[in-house]
Amino acid sequence: MILEIAQLPVKAGEEAGFEAAFDAAQKIIAAQPGYRSHELLRGADAGNGSRYVLLVRWDSVEAHDPGFRQSADYQKWRELLHRFYEPGIAVAHFATVAGALEG
Template sequence: MILEVAQLPVKAGEEAEFEAAFAEAEKIISAQPGFLSHELVRGADADNGSQYVLLVRWETVAAHQEGFRSSADYQAWRELL
């Protein structure tokens, strides 16, 4: 198992929109071969919106890098977020 850690900055006032988009994006990532689980955590920066951290557990590095990140699904996922 590997753990991917992605920092996702969101502008102040756009948190609800981001979370709605993530609800759609998580359907894409969770359907990928080698995906195990994920967790989205929100932190706040009083002067600069919110900082989200996405933790994704994959079976292997290849499932993440060569599978998901090389797929058309990855592009759709990025567009949502």
């Protein structure tokens, strides 16, 4: 299993709109081949409420990219969500070395 971690800086004041759009977008990602689970987390520190982290568990890196990222569904995902982001999105994939991730 692979864990994708995406750091998503949302434009200040757009948090409610982003979360509403994500509610629709999560149905898109959940239907992808190789998808296992996801979590959307919002910054809890003072002054950090516009920063989100998306954790997505995939069967493999390839299930995410090129799989999802090269699909027509990804274009729908982008249309729903990318207008909310400030520059500086960071995405990386990780494999478990110790311990266990559920999903």
